[in-house]
Amino acid sequence: MSRSKRHTSIRGIVAARSEKSDKRVANRTLRHRNKIVVQKLGEEAQPLVMNEVMTTWQMSKDGKSYFDPRKYPKQMRK
Secondary structure (H helix, E strand, O other): OOOOEOOOOEEEOOOOOOOHHHHHHHHHHHHHHHHHHHHHHOOOOOOOOHHHHOOHHHOOOOOEEEOOOOOOHHHHEO
């Protein structure tokens, strides 16, 4: 696997390696808030969605973007 390459030229925007911890925090917060909503309003309550709890702009990486693989060939390596 030392020479494996990406098939798609897309990378994260910021230098953060992963959003795993951010996603964990967001999902815990989402589950907690949905639990409170169900306790207060009952079973017919509308559940919250992820964007109401945390947006991608609040996480370590600000999403992904395409790059030119001819200009940055090293970025195509895994």
